Amino acid sequence: MSGHSPEEIQQEIRTYFMVFGALAVLTVLTVAVSYIDLTSGPAVALALFIATIKGLLVAGYFMHLF
Numbered sequence: 001m002s003g004h005s006p007e008e009i010q011q012e013i014r015t016y017f018m019v020f021g022a023l024a025v026l027t028v029l030t031v032a033v034s035y036i037d038l039t040s041g042p043a044v045a046l047a048l049f050i051a052t053i054k055g056l057l058v059a060g061y062f063m064h065l066f
Helices: 006-034 040-062
Strands: none
Touching: 006 040
């Protein structure tokens, strides 16, 4: 076995669910922002900002960089 206690495993599972929830909320936010009437510059900047946060979450937690 890996030698991890059940409490450590539960903490990891909780972390993954929290990251999943954050990604789901950011996806809904991305869709909501797409309906806002913005000019192309601010719209692209906002979309890239949200995508950067989502990318950092995926890379950091699911690829174990954090």
